[in-house]
Amino acid sequence: MEIDKAMRESDDQRLKTMYNNAINVIQRALSLYKFEEVAFSFNGGKDSTVLLHLLRAGYFLHIEKPEYPNDNPANCNVKCPIRTIYFETPSTFPEINSFTHETATTYGLQMETIRLDFKSGLEALLKEKPTKAIFLGTRIGDPNAVGQEQFSPSSPGWPPFMRVNPILDWSYRDVWAFILTCKIQYCSLYDKGYTSIGSIYDTVPNSFLCTNDSSSNKDYFKPAYLLADGRLERAGRAKRYSPLASEGGPVASNGPNSVESHQNSTLTASVITVGDEILPS
Numbered sequence: 001m002e003i004d005k006a007m008r009e010s011d012d013q014r015l016k017t018m019y020n021n022a023i024n025v026i027q028r029a030l031s032l033y034k035f036e037e038v039a040f041s042f043n044g045g046k047d048s049t050v051l052l053h054l055l056r057a058g059y060f061l062h063i064e065k066p067e068y069p070n071d072n073p074a075n076c077n078v079k080c081p082i083r084t085i086y087f088e089t090p091s092t093f094p095e096i097n098s099f100t101h102e103t104a105t106t107y108g109l110q111m112e113t114i115r116l117d118f119k120s121g122l123e124a125l126l127k128e129k130p131t132k133a134i135f136l137g138t139r140i141g142d143p144n145a146v147g148q149e150q151f152s153p154s155s156p157g158w159p160p161f162m163r164v165n166p167i168l169d170w171s172y173r174d175v176w177a178f179i180l181t182c183k184i185q186y187c188s189l190y191d192k193g194y195t196s197i198g199s200i201y202d203t204v205p206n207s208f209l210c211t212n213d214s215s216s217n218k219d220y221f222k223p224a225y226l227l228a229d230g231r232l233e234r235a236g237r238a239k240r241y242s243p244l245a246s247e248g249g250p251v252a253s254n255g256p257n258s259v260e261s262h263q264n265s266t267l268t269a270s271v272i273t274v275g276d277e278i279l280p281s
């Protein structure tokens with residue numbers, strides 16, 4: 001299986017440890033719950049893309065049969081027919097939408113697209129099918145990770161299920177080291193300077209990746225994996241510039257002319273430090 005093989009062959013000891021720990025969490029969850037009672041919350045972002053391939057590896061190792069040796073090249077397309085939920089909204093980036101649907105098809109995910117808010121969508125899901133545990137790509141540093149562990153029951157007031165967070169303790173560097181080591185396909189926005197992706201209304205390329213091409217004297221954004229300081233991951237997750245943004249649609253610096261609009265305007269920003277994370281405000 002290509003992911004497990006790449007990890008076994010890697011010299012990156014920290015990444016190997018992070019991988020083994022995440023696989024242990026996945027295998028524990030797959031032993032605790034029936035496969036049809038678990039779901040994967042997938043939104044095409046880098047963290048859930050990492051989790052997808054960990055789930056493929058964990059599932060493969062869970063069901064591994066001697067006739068499918070681990071390093072058989074045919075195992076590059078190991079499917080993982082896990083129930084998958086995707087909350088799609090009109091403000092989702094089209095690149096995220098297409099990547100999510102294409103990836104689900106490639107890896108045989110049993111995907112259900114939900115067009116409700118998280119809480120109502122999960123209530124409907126649990127009514128429709130017994131669901132005991134949901135895998136999430138939440139990481140420490142995400143604002144909603146506060147107080148969570150690898151296994152955390154859903155919050156009071158939310159429908160009851162176990163949140164399983166196999167990559168909770170992964171850093172920004174770990175995520176990209178895994179993606180690059182395993183040659184995993186990811187959403188194209190990350191090659192355009194986006195480092196964490198919310199909606200089209202609150203996400204712009206990360207200005208810490210903006211650089212100048214001396215030959216053309218034009219600014220451009222380097223890919224997300226070149227962000228040196230992972231604490232700046234969410235620097236492109238701007239607050240909505242209300243009320244103008246809500247009237248005028250996506251934030252001004254989003255889209256193909258984003259670099260030019262950075263050049264032609266003076267932007268100001270303030271920064272709040274919470275723990276070891278820096279949040280734009």
Ligand SMILES: Cc1cc2nc3c(=O)[nH]c(=O)nc-3n(C[C@H](O)[C@H](O)[C@H](O)COP(=O)(O)O)c2cc1C
Binds near residue numbers: 122142155158163198
């Ligand atoms: C499958 C799933 C389960 C969630 N469970 C909870 C929960 O138990 N408690 C809670 O406060 N939020 C829950 N949320 C909401 C998330 O904490 C968070 O608000 C959401 O993922 C948006 O994150 P973002 O702002 O980084 O995009 C859940 C979201 C998903 C997709």
Ligand SMILES: Nc1ncnc2c1ncn2[C@@H]1O[C@H](COP(=O)(O)OP(=O)(O)OP(=O)(O)O)[C@@H](O)[C@H]1O
Binds near residue numbers: 045049085088197198
């Ligand atoms: N719209 C959604 N549909 C399904 N799952 C979601 C959605 N939004 C968030 N999640 C779940 O919450 C996790 C954390 O979301 P978060 O936005 O922090 O990470 P990401 O989208 O994977 O990566 P990035 O930080 O680069 O956007 C996701 O990995 C996914 O499991």
